[in-house]
Amino acid sequence: MSRDPVTCHVLNTLTGTPAANLPVTLTLLSAPTNPQGPVVYNATTDSDGRVKNWTPVGSTPSTVPAFLASLPAADSRTSWSISFKVGPWYESQGVECFWPEVEVKFYVKGRGREGEEGWRHYHVPVLLGPWNYSTYRGS
Numbered sequence: 001m002s003r004d005p006v007t008c009h010v011l012n013t014l015t016g017t018p019a020a021n022l023p024v025t026l027t028l029l030s031a032p033t034n035p036q037g038p039v040v041y042n043a044t045t046d047s048d049g050r051v052k053n054w055t056p057v058g059s060t061p062s063t064v065p066a067f068l069a070s071l072p073a074a075d076s077r078t079s080w081s082i083s084f085k086v087g088p089w090y091e092s093q094g095v096e097c098f099w100p101e102v103e104v105k106f107y108v109k110g111r112g113r114e115g116e117e118g119w120r121h122y123h124v125p126v127l128l129g130p131w132n133y134s135t136y137r138g139s
Contacts, residue, residue, distance in 0.1 A: 003052040005065040008082055008121045009138065010049045013129040014095065018049030022089050026054050026064070029079040029105065032072055040065060068108070073126065075110045082106075082124055090130050097130040104135050 006026060010019035021044055028039035041054030041064060054064050062070070071078070082104045090097035108122050123138035 003066045003121075004054055004055070005068055005120060006080065006082075006124070007127065008045075008051045008065055008124040010045055010084060010126045010128050012049070013127050018047065019045055019089070019128055020047045020049055021045060022049070023085040025057075025081075025083045025085075026078045027083065028067070029081055031078045035061075035067075043127070055060070074094055077107055077109045079105065079107055083130065084126060086128060086130075086133075095130050099133070102126065102128065102133050106137070 008024065010022055010024075011017070012019040024043050024045060026041040026043070028035070030038075037059040039060050040057040041060065042057050043051040043054050045051055056062065061067075067127055068078075081103055083101050085101050087097045087100035104124055104126065106122065106124065108120075124135060125138040126133060126135045
């Protein structure tokens with residue numbers, strides 16, 4: 001299966017391992033056209049702490065690539081949020097955590113060319129600990 005244009009990777013800095021089985025939500029915050037209803041996707045990190053594909057939630061009508069393809073212009077700018085449900089995740093491992101969730105907001109500019117390798121790719125890596133986190137735009 002190919003990856004979506006927006007992906008993420010989470011590493012647990014407490015143990016130095018990938019953050020596997022972490023619930024993650026991708027939410028559209030703003031777009032040049034107003035979609036009907038919220039645009040929300042869920043995923044759970046894989047054994048390597050990665051999310052490569054998102055599942056539409058509720059009334060979200062399409063996949064991430066299909067949503068980006070529906071934008072009115074190839075250089076349309078959208079605003080997104082990825083929310084990592086870290087509090088319950090750490091607590092399930094018996095670790096006290098300061099953060100109930102960590103949210104990273106970012107822009108996606110354009111949709112690139114349609115096709116598996118043609119999409120612009122936005123990768124959001126997160127280094128996550130129970131008392132700290134950091135992020136940057138990945139490649």
